[in-house]
Amino acid sequence: MDQARSTIAKIFNGEPHSYTRFNLTQNMEGDNSHVEMKLSSEMDEEVGGNGVGAHLNHNPNHKSYMTSKLGRTPKNLCFMVVTILLIFITGYLIGYLVHRKRNLPDSCATSMDQPDQPIFHETGAAPLMAWSDVKNAFGQKLSASNFQTAFSEVSSASHRAGSSGDDALADKVIKKFQEYGMKTWTDEHFIKVQDRPLSGFNKVLFKNGTEERPKGFLSYSANGNVTGAVLYAYFGREGDFTLLQNKKINMNGRVMLIRAGKISFAEKVANAAKMNASAVLIYKDPTDVPSETITELFGHVHLGSGDPYTPGFPSFNHTQFPPAVSSGLPSILAQTITAQTATNILRQLGGEPAPLEWGVHKFGDGNDVITMEVNNVLTEKKINNVFGVIEGFVDADRYMVIGAQRDAWGPGFASSTVGTGVLLEMARSISDMLKKDGFKPRRSIVFASWSAGEYGSVGATEWLEGYLSSLSSKAFSYINLDGIVAGHKGFKVAASPLMYSLIERTLKEVGLQDKSLFSQFGNGKWESNVLAPLKMDNAAYPFIAFSGIPSLSFRFTSGYLDYPYFGTLLDTQEKLITVTSNQHLQLAEAATKFAGHIVLRLVHDHLLQMDLTKYDKIIRIHVAQINRKVNTVQREQPNLVPTSVHWLMSASGSYSRASRNLMKDIQNSDLSQIEMCRIYNDRIMSVERNLLSAYVSARESPFRHILFGSGPHTLKELSNHLDALKTDSPEADIDQFRNQFALATWTIQGCATALAGDMWSLDNEI
Secondary structure (H helix, E strand, C coil), X not given: CHHHHHHHHHHCCCCCCCCCHHHHHHHCCCCHHHHHHHHHHHHHHHCCCCCCCHHHHCCCCCCCHHHHHCCCCHHHHHHHHHHHHHHHHHHXXXXXXXXXXXXXXXXXXXXXXXXXXXXXXXXXXXXXXXXXXXXXXXXXXXXXXXXXXXXXXXXXCCCCCCCHHHHHHHHHHHHHHHHCCCEEEEEEEEEEEEECCCCCCCEEEECCCCCECCCCCEECCCXXXXXXXXXXXXXXXXXXXXXXXXXCCCCCCCEEEEECECECHHHHHHHHHHCCCCEEEEECCCCCCCCCCCCCCCEECCCCCCCCCCCCCCCCCHHHCCCCCCCCCCCCEEEEECHHHXXXXXXXXXXXXXXXXHCCCECCCCCCEEEXXXXXXXXXXXXXXXXXXECCCCEEEEEEEEEEECCCCCCCHHHHHHHHHHHHHHHHHHHHHHHHHCCCCCEEEEEEEECCHHHCCHHHHHHHHHCXXXXXXXXXXXXXXXCCECCCCEEEEEECHHHHHHHHHHHHHHHHHCCCCCHHHCCCCHHHHHECCCCCCCCXXXXXXXXXXXXXXXXXXXXXXXCCCCCCCCCCHHHHHHHCCCCHHHHHHHHHHHHHHHHHHHHHCCCCCCCCHHHHHHHHHHHHHHHHHHHHHHHHCCCCCCCCCHHHHHHHHHHXXXXXXXXXXXXXXXXXXXXXXXXXXXXXXXXXXXXXXXXXXXXXXXXXXXXXXXXXXXXXXXXXXXXXXXXXCCCCCHHHHHHHHHHHHHHHHHHHHHHHCCHHHCCCCC
């Protein structure tokens, strides 16, 4: 029958439109395939050798086969009619016999199991659920009572990293993931941490008073014994030390008394070390913890993240790596004291009065001598990160990660229990959407429960270091759930600029559902009200600054105040209920909606919702600032710096053009094509990764991002270096500046090059 159809199609102007030559080849069997090839060659000759049938191009001047090959005489027409009838009858008989043969029972075929329904393969042409249905289905899975149950299941009085309590909690999490039908695995690391001495103790003695033996401590402090005069340094920020310098106060060998808050403990100690201080004492101000003045404080002072004894590489097994130490480890002593001890010291300080905004205190003088001793013990611990994955149906090898730390110094209800509970509720809800609502994410979702978060995001960073080459090209986003409920008066988000537009859209969606919790987004100034800088002690920081993965961290806050019980043994459910006015369950549900909408949007849409233009604006601001400073220095010291910032401005322009061109390409493309979307998404994913400087060592400068990182390779440090050149500071080095200037320029140009895509679309005008 097929042969008859082919012959008829040849006579009447080629194949029927409902069949292509590819279709015919697939349906033919045996020798019939030779017939198709012969027909095809004859047709190619008839249409002038272009290899495409004229009817496919809709050519109105095309002549039929009969007109071009045959005359119009009655004899010829009669002959043709007879030929057609004979071919038709012959083809019909052959087709009937073949069809009957196929229907004969086959002993092998009957023994095989046949599927009851045809197997459906996701084409990726369109999501199987509309976005409105996705977010509604997710919202219906959440309730306050579910969060109370989740928090109860993962609450623990003691679950410090590497302890039996931490391991037991890890088992609960992985069992939950398995219960939800997820694939699970663990990631084991052997890390080195500092703990308070088990047999001995740390000491603090002010003047001739009573010797204090604090139970709190700061991991990774230098050990030893120091005696020096106390100097009050407020929050220990760079500006605070600048004020002390301007007052001509000698800071050499002083013991800095610093209030907790504003910046991390590690930054406070690093700033003090730059001033040649000998030690640092950190305390919670009594106004932060009213009626809790004897509360012990815990933390770490590693200016970085991860295991500081395996910088740049993972702690899978210490024996396979040479000894190494992070440059972020402090060289001076650091210790915490209670608010009561700090108040006693502040009352006795002499010297010049501090500024009024620093409080009613004095700076201290040479008579305010204090002796402190730190005897922390370096120990090795085995930790386990726990993972569960919901695999995507189109791009399964592209995934976003959402995680929460599992460990805490004590109960850690706000710092870890809430985040772990929300992680499990999100995993349960989305898994349930797949089972009951027909949701099929295009990309995969990895749920991660980290250990050793209190020591500086150790578990998360070691995982990044262990799988960096794979993660940098496959993981397209990270969402951090640590400490997401710490108050009820404000809401703050720290994130990659690529995610700003998605954050704004998500806030509008969840704000419509709960205006009481998201009321601050209605005045059109959401960026100034909501956005906050991404700090080094945030678990999302290494994802963006070390790995180049767009990241997001958020928190309900108590206005301008930090949650007072982070890093203490008083971080309990009762304290969180008090701080949030008994709204902690409603806030957890709202936080889950916010994070869930972002997760689902990123795995649901054809195109990753990343706004490339945000980085364009930020890069231009930095370039303009550098340009102004270069012009100032050049006027005062000609030929000291490059004649202009033309190269840097040109690289900035290249990024701007590449981002605009990609947006135009996307607008003019058919996004129902899987491969086309994948190509565009990979180009979008390359932006954050290519803002990591390729010219510095991951060991010496692990945070290589030129906008979010730290070190001389960043645009911020380029600007600061120009300030040093302007003042002729001894720290200024013109050769180093020129080198870093060139490398930063080419980092931006390289990012633009990767964003442009094809080699023939590159725009190298430098």
